[in-house]
Amino acid sequence: MKVIVVGGGPAGCAAAYTLLKEGHEAVLFEASDSIGGRTKQLHREGFNLGTGALFLMGGIYPRTMALLREMGHIKKLVPWKSTTELMDDDDSRYPVQLGKFSSFAKVPTLKLIDKLRLLTTGIKLFFSRTAKNPFNGSQLAAYDRGENLEDWTRNNLGSRTYEYVMRPIMDFLYAVPLRELSTPFPKALVRQAHKISLSTPPEGIGQINDWLLENMSSDDVHLSAPVDHLARDGAGWKVFANGNVHQCDAVIIATEAFIAAKLLKEFISIDAYQRLMGTHYTEYAHVAIAYDEDPWPDYPVDAVLPVGVDGERDVGAMVLHGRRQPASVPDGGQLVGVYFNTPPLANMSDEEIKNRAIEQVHDAFGEAPRPRFVHLFRYEKGLTIAKPGHYGSLDKVHDLLPPNIRLAGDYFSQAGVEAAIYSGEHAAKSLSK
Numbered sequence: 001m002k003v004i005v006v007g008g009g010p011a012g013c014a015a016a017y018t019l020l021k022e023g024h025e026a027v028l029f030e031a032s033d034s035i036g037g038r039t040k041q042l043h044r045e046g047f048n049l050g051t052g053a054l055f056l057m058g059g060i061y062p063r064t065m066a067l068l069r070e071m072g073h074i075k076k077l078v079p080w081k082s083t084t085e086l087m088d089d090d091d092s093r094y095p096v097q098l099g100k101f102s103s104f105a106k107v108p109t110l111k112l113i114d115k116l117r118l119l120t121t122g123i124k125l126f127f128s129r130t131a132k133n134p135f136n137g138s139q140l141a142a143y144d145r146g147e148n149l150e151d152w153t154r155n156n157l158g159s160r161t162y163e164y165v166m167r168p169i170m171d172f173l174y175a176v177p178l179r180e181l182s183t184p185f186p187k188a189l190v191r192q193a194h195k196i197s198l199s200t201p202p203e204g205i206g207q208i209n210d211w212l213l214e215n216m217s218s219d220d221v222h223l224s225a226p227v228d229h230l231a232r233d234g235a236g237w238k239v240f241a242n243g244n245v246h247q248c249d250a251v252i253i254a255t256e257a258f259i260a261a262k263l264l265k266e267f268i269s270i271d272a273y274q275r276l277m278g279t280h281y282t283e284y285a286h287v288a289i290a291y292d293e294d295p296w297p298d299y300p301v302d303a304v305l306p307v308g309v310d311g312e313r314d315v316g317a318m319v320l321h322g323r324r325q326p327a328s329v330p331d332g333g334q335l336v337g338v339y340f341n342t343p344p345l346a347n348m349s350d351e352e353i354k355n356r357a358i359e360q361v362h363d364a365f366g367e368a369p370r371p372r373f374v375h376l377f378r379y380e381k382g383l384t385i386a387k388p389g390h391y392g393s394l395d396k397v398h399d400l401l402p403p404n405i406r407l408a409g410d411y412f413s414q415a416g417v418e419a420a421i422y423s424g425e426h427a428a429k430s431l432s433k
């Protein structure tokens, strides 16, 4: 079978990899001039910047890890201990480990009652039924009761745990107010929290895409080739890109949901189209600040997360990337990533975001000389967000597709490399069947 894969993010690359493994012919079309999508690496003045994703989560990323093992690359992953400080409104600092949720229970602002509630709710969750795979949209849909994460956390764990545990973790992962997030994913995550271990390929998350495509002929990977149109061709399909037409037996569309919707508009029902178009993407910004000489070589932790009860915060996390991924900086250099929360972005210009990033980094790690450069990554549609009802709405779309078309992308469950890889692999396997 000849299958055209549209989109070269981790979902499309995993789909192409799986098709080849199963003995099919795969041809990939990517709109931009390199593969990777929102996991792409950008090289600038000797620094290797992650445009999006920054870490894998070990045991809770089973398909990503399985493919890395299968390809012989798993031992190359660089573990990240993720020593972190919570930085309170009054500048008090509380040490935690980002990849070890239980470490947050030691934060001194939590009272005994908060710790008891954390323990009992944790035990209850461990023995309750939750999605076994936190990146399987179908399983998540089955546990979506329409509640939002803020209400659930305040009701079950209290306000201090909301501010000092759940909010800092989720601000870093999703950057939106917790009332916009549904609960099946975090509940499944808590249940598997003991399996989390953070790591990165030596050249950044984007390297995973290179590995997935390493056995594919370069003739079959078309870059700067946005697919703009599909047409039926008997039982198969025609795919149009750059004014050329390509015939195939089946198509896997591994783009963002709204692009998939537009490509399929004339072949699917209004209901299916609206479900895809309704996928919520949020604005997102992060800033990379590069220093030729590390201003904080002795700083005790690798990351700082602002916390407190002071309402909205503009920054969710600051990470010393030179420690998380040593090969991302030249010898002796440092690269700080500043990850913004979404709500304040609406009122901030690019310049304000960059200045605020520098200000926050100085507050977090201490004063520093002028950086070599400050690079802003700003996405109008950055992360897909699973509001209550999201999983069920999207899961239904699979049943509403025309023959020999499959969709893949993280939006079927939860923003994350594992979600993308799981969905790409799943789409390829379901065509094989």
Ligand SMILES: Cc1cc2nc3c(=O)[nH]c(=O)nc-3n(C[C@H](O)[C@H](O)[C@H](O)COP(=O)(O)OP(=O)(O)OC[C@H]3O[C@@H](n4cnc5c(N)ncnc54)[C@H](O)[C@@H]3O)c2cc1C
Residues within 6 Å of the ligand: 006, 007, 008, 009, 010, 011, 012, 029, 030, 031, 032, 035, 036, 037, 038, 039, 051, 052, 053, 054, 055, 056, 225, 226, 227, 228, 254, 255, 256, 259, 284, 286, 379, 382, 383, 408, 409, 410, 411, 414, 415, 416, 417, 418, 419, 420
């Ligand atoms: C700032 C940020 C930080 C993140 N941090 C993490 C993290 O630490 N860990 C983690 O696991 N995940 C993280 N993520 C999420 C992760 O990057 C995404 O979940 C993942 O990239 C989704 O993969 P995808 O293949 O579904 O989509 P994408 O990566 O968006 O890939 C879609 C691809 O389709 C291409 N395309 C679009 N239209 C067309 C067309 N018409 N023709 C051809 N090609 C087309 C696009 O150019 C793109 O390359 C982060 C994301 C962001 C933005």
